[in-house]
Amino acid sequence: MAVATVVAVIGDETSELITELSALHNVEAVAVDRDDEARAARRISASQARYVVTDADPLAHVASAWVEFFDDRATLGTLQLEAETAAAALRAGRAQMPDYYLVLDPEQIEGTWRHWWFGALSSKAPTRVLPLPASGEQVRRQLRRLPTARPWGEPAEWLGRLHFEVPDRLAVE
Numbered sequence: 001m002a003v004a005t006v007v008a009v010i011g012d013e014t015s016e017l018i019t020e021l022s023a024l025h026n027v028e029a030v031a032v033d034r035d036d037e038a039r040a041a042r043r044i045s046a047s048q049a050r051y052v053v054t055d056a057d058p059l060a061h062v063a064s065a066w067v068e069f070f071d072d073r074a075t076l077g078t079l080q081l082e083a084e085t086a087a088a089a090l091r092a093g094r095a096q097m098p099d100y101y102l103v104l105d106p107e108q109i110e111g112t113w114r115h116w117w118f119g120a121l122s123s124k125a126p127t128r129v130l131p132l133p134a135s136g137e138q139v140r141r142q143l144r145r146l147p148t149a150r151p152w153g154e155p156a157e158w159l160g161r162l163h164f165e166v167p168d169r170l171a172v173e
Helices: 014-021 037-045 060-070 076-092 111-124 136-144 155-159
Strands: 005-010 027-030 051-054 100-104 129-132
Touching (some): 005 014, 014 027, 014 051, 027 037, 060 111, 076 155
Parallel strands (some): 005 051
């Protein structure tokens, strides 16, 4: 059995885009019900499709905590708790790390969030976080030419060290 390539689509237009992509023959679209992320993870891991396109992001809470930590709205303890929780969910199979993140309309991402996607996260596997216009055609084209990339590595090893991934703007202040 072939293992599906899991592609998380991140941005404002994800639900419409995922619905559009579900019509493709080799794509299974999995929209996440925020109340049952474990069910989405099971569905993703059981997929027979070549690609699973989803809005599931197992690091969503970690990302928010990281942004809030560097924007002085949360504590280091909060970031560490979210990192530990995400690592445990990934280890237990309650969440699945996507192979790629397609970050839609990156020019509209502001401040520390931009540094999360294209700094802290992409530094772990640079060609697995890809900026892209929010267009079904662009996503379809990107699916056909996803770059060969080094894997993420074990998330538990790097999630707990995210507080050392300082956004660029803070490094020079």
